[in-house]
Amino acid sequence: MPYYLKHRFDPDFNHLKRKPSEREDGRLDHYNLNYVQNVLKGDVLAEWQEVTEHDAAELDQRFLYPKKVFPKGARVEVNPENPDQLLAADDGYVFYDAGHIRVKKLLNVRQDVDFSTGNISFVNNMVVHGAVSTGFRVQAKNVLVRGTVDAGTVTALESIVCEGGVKGGDKGVLDAGKTVKLNWCEKALIHAGLNVLVENHCLHSRVYAGRRLHVRGRFMGGVAFCHDHACVEGGLGGPGEVETEIALGYNPRLLYKDRLIIYSLRALRARLQQCEMQVAKGKDLAEEFAPQVEDTLQRIATFEAARQRIWERIQASERLESCRLAVPGRAYPGVEVSIGPAFLILDQEVExxxxxxxxxxxxxxxPAI
Incomplete structure (x- = not known):
């Protein structure tokens, strides 16, 4: 009796021949092409099924075997509790390699991330050998981008390295649970749970560093939030009093959440004002818009309570006495430095x-250091 190897993944998968996925409304989604087949350690990749000679004629002949001998490759293993199942031995992507089922931990994307790849989400480490194009996203445990990030989004559970820099156009985002290291950035949003290192300049960007920020070039325009220490070697601010701010002492992640709540409150208060104007126009409109006024007031109260809770956490985590900002180069007039509730606006150039x-x-x- 022959044995059929049933796959829990697509054995004919080809990342170079992907098609757009279909949305619920029937339209094609050209941003999501399912570039990779992710598997987690312990996932079932394939399993044996006994079949009759009659049924075997209807099945894919490539996967019919006279004996139960798995085509095992690297990082796969037989289930010790069920010898008919083949499991992933690591997190990664699964594929056939020279007739063997294999799992690989490192995903190499040897091109730009664009419409030919779609967004890419991977469960282990990823290297993008090109650029991350505008509007596209990559996500992995650790991400190395050898090209630039052009108004795209890179998210990592641990660390991000961007060798080519970030040209954000006010839409580029790098968000890492631990560290972000990049060549340069312009008009970008940078998040790191621990440290941010910028090898060259950082211009007109928003930076949130959970512990330390180090900019080897100039930091000009925008704002940086850092819990402990910051060092800007190549100059802080610029001629003409370019708006530049560095804030230390508070948890940057919580400050970012607070900012999102502020944006929501602004939108709700604008909506409330519009509804109240309609209510004031007469009885009919008052009956129509009064429930919206009540709903908006309740939502405002909810957001304000959430903001109060966030600030209680922010103040509980403050580390003011240990904070330090070092500027070995020049710091220009107009730069605002804040440590906790204290702030200072430079009125003259210092070095x-x-x-x-x-x-x-x-x-x-x-001296600075």
Whole structure:
């Protein structure tokens, strides 16, 4: 009696011949092409089924075997509790390689992430050998991008390295659970649970570093939030009092959540004002818009309560006395430095200085380091 190898993945999968997925409304989604077949450690990849000679004639002849001998490749294993099942021995992607089922931990994307690949989400480490194009997303445990990130989004459970820099166009996002290291960034949003390192300039961007921020070039325009320490070597701010801010002492992740709530409250208050204007126009409109006014007021109260809880957490996590901003180069007039509730706006150019929290105020000293 022959044995049929039933697959839990597509054995004919080809990442170079992907088709757009179909949305619920029937339209094609050209941003999601299912570029990779993800598997987690312990997932069933294939299993044996006994079949009759009659049934075997209707099945794919490639996967009929006279004996139960799995075509095992790297990082797969037989289930010790069920010898008829083949399992993934690691997180990664599954594929056939020279007739053997294999799982690979590192995903190499040897091109740009664009309409030919779609968005890519992977369960282990990823290397993008090209760029991440505008509007596209990549997500993995650790991500290395050898090209640029052009108004795309890169998300990593642990770390992101971007060798080519980020040209965000106010839409580029890098978000890592631990560290972000990049060559340069312009008009981007950078999140890191721990540290951010920028090898060259950082211009007109928003940076959230859970512990430390280090910019080897110039930091000009935008704002950086950092819990502990920041160092800007190549110049802070710029001529003409470019709006530049560095804030230390508070948890950056919580500050970002607070900012999102502020945006929501602004939208709700604008909606409330419009509804109240309609209510004031007469009885008929008042009956129509009064429930919307009540609903909006309740939502505003919910967001305000959430914001209060966030600030309680922010203040509980503050580390003011240990905070330090070092500027070995020049810091220009107009730069705002804040450590907790204390803030200082530079009114003159200074060089080789550091800023620290002292007796409720920001003190400036030299040398920087």
């Amino acid at each position: 080789n200085v550091h800023f620290r929290y002292e007796d409720g105020e920001i003190a400036m000293g030299s």
